Amino acid sequence: MSENITKESIIKEENCVYKRTNLLVDKALSYCPGCGHGTAHRLLMEVLEEMNIQSETIGIAPVGCAVLAYEFLDIDMQQAAHGRAPAVATAVKRLMPEKFVFTYQGDGDLAAIGTAETIHACNRGENITIIFINNGIYGMTGGQMAPTTLPGMKSSTSPYGREVETMGNPLKMTELVAQLPGTYYVTRQSVHTPGNVRKAKKALRKAMENQKLNKGLSFVEIVSNCNSGWKMTPVQSNKWMEENMFPFYPLGDIKVPVE
Amino acid sequence: MAKVKGEIVINIERCKGCVLCVAACNEQVIAMSKEVNGKGYHYAETVNENCTGCTNCAVLCPDGVITVYRVKI
Ligand SMILES: Cc1ncc(C[n+]2csc(CCOP(=O)(O)OP(=O)(O)O)c2C)c(N)n1
Ligand code: SF4
Numbered sequence: 001m002s003e004n005i006t007k008e009s010i011i012k013e014e015n016c017v018y019k020r021t022n023l024l025v026d027k028a029l030s031y032c033p034g035c036g037h038g039t040a041h042r043l044l045m046e047v048l049e050e051m052n053i054q055s056e057t058i059g060i061a062p063v064g065c066a067v068l069a070y071e072f073l074d075i076d077m078q079q080a081a082h083g084r085a086p087a088v089a090t091a092v093k094r095l096m097p098e099k100f101v102f103t104y105q106g107d108g109d110l111a112a113i114g115t116a117e118t119i120h121a122c123n124r125g126e127n128i129t130i131i132f133i134n135n136g137i138y139g140m141t142g143g144q145m146a147p148t149t150l151p152g153m154k155s156s157t158s159p160y161g162r163e164v165e166t167m168g169n170p171l172k173m174t175e176l177v178a179q180l181p182g183t184y185y186v187t188r189q190s191v192h193t194p195g196n197v198r199k200a201k202k203a204l205r206k207a208m209e210n211q212k213l214n215k216g217l218s219f220v221e222i223v224s225n226c227n228s229g230w231k232m233t234p235v236q237s238n239k240w241m242e243e244n245m246f247p248f249y250p251l252g253d254i255k256v257p258v259e
Numbered sequence: 260m261a262k263v264k265g266e267i268v269i270n271i272e273r274c275k276g277c278v279l280c281v282a283a284c285n286e287q288v289i290a291m292s293k294e295v296n297g298k299g300y301h302y303a304e305t306v307n308e309n310c311t312g313c314t315n316c317a318v319l320c321p322d323g324v325i326t327v328y329r330v331k332i
Contacts, residue, residue, distance in 0.1 A: 005264055005330065005332055007266055009330070010264060010265070010266040010328045010329070010330050011266050011268060011328050012328065015328040015329060015330050016326065016327070016328055017265075017312055017314055017327050017328065017329045018314040018317040018318065018325070018326065018327040019317075019326040019327075020323035020324070020326070021323075024323060028273055028322070029321070029322055031321065031322075032275075033275035033276055033277035033300070033321075034275070034277030034278070034279055034321060035321055036321065037321070038320075038321030038322050038323070039319065039320075039321045042321075042323050191319075193283070193319065194283050194314075194315035194316075194318050194319050197318045197319055198318065233278070234277040234278060234279055235277075235278055235279065235282060238279070
């Protein structure tokens with residue numbers, strides 16, 4: 001290595017290869033340390049920046065930990081009542097079809113209280129993007145069992161683990177909506193390793209690009225950790241997710257457009 | 260073979276000490292500080308000069324606190 005390469009000579013604007021996008025407001029995110037919500041927010045904003053559609057995008061925030069998404073994403077946002085984001089997104093997109101419209105929802109929001117809105121928006125084939133953050137529990141309210149909680153998985157309302165006999169089966173929303181004629185692109189991703197982050201970003205890009213085609217709804221599930229709710233460190237929770245969530249929620253495209 | 264050298268700058272006041280970046284780095288550049296930041300978190304800091312500017316740590320950081328620079332040498 002040549003001697004004249006100093007730290008100062010490297011740390012210059014022209015050598016910058018990665019920095020936090022300006023489409024995230026310069027505020028500390030409200031998420032717990034290590035939570036995948038922050039990563040998902042950033043990826044989405046990077047996609048909007050690269051597509052240069054910041055001023056043409058309208059996001060619908062959920063109820064859940066991401067309820068404050070509008071505080072962090074520097075785009076037009078509307079917050080919806082619990083689970084109703086796909087209905088609100090439908091209205092926004094139909095009134096302003098030239099806009100890019102997405103919802104950002106947790107599994108309690110999308111797969112429990114909002115099941116009807118989710119399924120019908122998917123079935124109608126609204127030209128919107130649904131981003132579904134699946135961490136297997138209700139994060140914000142203290143880690144209660146969600147429809148997505150795995151069999152045997154502990155939560156604050158299933159302290160001995162989810163017992164399928166009494167508590168029912170977990171719901172694979174993503175596989176379910178893939179069956180509906182209105183969905184155009186359905187995929188499941190994660191943001192727990194650098195490689196997965198890069199793949200998830202590509203999926204989000206495709207999902208937003210699809211809105212230009214008016215061919216239906218794009219649905220991107222991101223399997224995520226809720227280390228606070230799972231009562232683990234972020235590193236442990238990502239490992240737990242690989243070992244337990246992915247066998248049940250396998251990553252990859254579930255429905256891809258036929259050209 | 261063209262070689263590269265990288266540097267990272269960590270916004271330590273925004274770091275929440277989640278430790279995800281430590282394992283993301285193949286060159287073991289990052290470790291957690293003994294000191295804490297204003298929020299009481301042990302923050303990420305660089306401990307060697309082996310950064311290649313691969314951006315793995317930065318793309319994984321949920322809080323986007325890492326900026327990456329890279330030059331060809
Ligand atoms: C109508 C209504 N019912 C219940 C609640 C309470 N509540 C707030 S957040 C939440 C669950 C959110 O969980 P999830 O969608 O999985 O998001 P996460 O926090 O895990 O990201 C519930 C039930 C509410 N705010 N409004
Ligand atoms: S409670 Fe869970 S989902 Fe909510 S911010 Fe914390 S880690 Fe993320």
